[in-house]
Amino acid sequence: MQIWIDADACPNPIKTIICRVAIRRQIFTIFVANQWLTLPKSAYIKMQQVAKGYDIADLVIVEHVQPNDLVITADIPLAAEVLNKQAKVLTPRGQNYTLDTIKEILTMRDFMETMRASGIQTGGQAPFSSKDRENFANQLNKFIS
Template sequence: MQIWVDADACPKSVKEILYRAAARTGIRLTLVANQPLKVPPSPHITTIRVAAGMDVADAHIAAEAEAGDLVITADIPLAAQLVDNRVHVLGPRGDVIDRDNIHERLSMRNLLDELRGSGIETGGPPPLKKSDRQAFANRLDQLLARTVSPAPGNTHSP
């Protein structure tokens, strides 16, 4: 298992939680973005810079993520592709996106997209709150506890 991050839109506080999780578990963390990223030095963390353009990072993640991997993204069309390929998907607010809820999320996303296309202002997501960060950290820990053991020499639980 490895963790992939749709890093262009991923909040900094969520990335910091992921950096700590990679260090704690030894799991490979790969951030994909179309801009340079500053990450802590770690043998477990890599970045991939893709060309600028709409959905280029998404396409890279969709092509590279394998069944059983975990992807962090708020992009619902990307999540739909990944769920179909048995990739675990977690939103930056701690929401698990899976076969049980992806169709509803896609429908809502498409409706909002149509409304925006017709000139109706739908607004964006609210700012990330402390409770959102905590929900993300808790859900990440739950997912990792089921699939990853701690790195050698590390006695902390995931």
């Protein structure tokens, strides 16, 4: 198993948790982003910088992910694609997406996008919190165990 991180929008506290787990558990981990990230030096952590552009990082992850790899992303279409490749998905807030749940999540995302496009104010996600960080760490430990 490898861990792939859609790192452009991944909160820094989550990157820190992932790095600690990668080093401690000796799991090869790849951060994919369109800007260079400063990460701990480790044989288990790799930074893959991609060109700037719409979904370039997503395409790299989809191309290289293998069955049973873990992908960390909040990007719902990316999650659907890697789930179809039999990888696992965890959001930075600790939500586990599965093939059983992703269709409903995609439908809700598309519905909300349509609402926003028609001028309806839908609000957004709550700010990232310490509870989100704790939830992510707990779920990551479950995946790794």
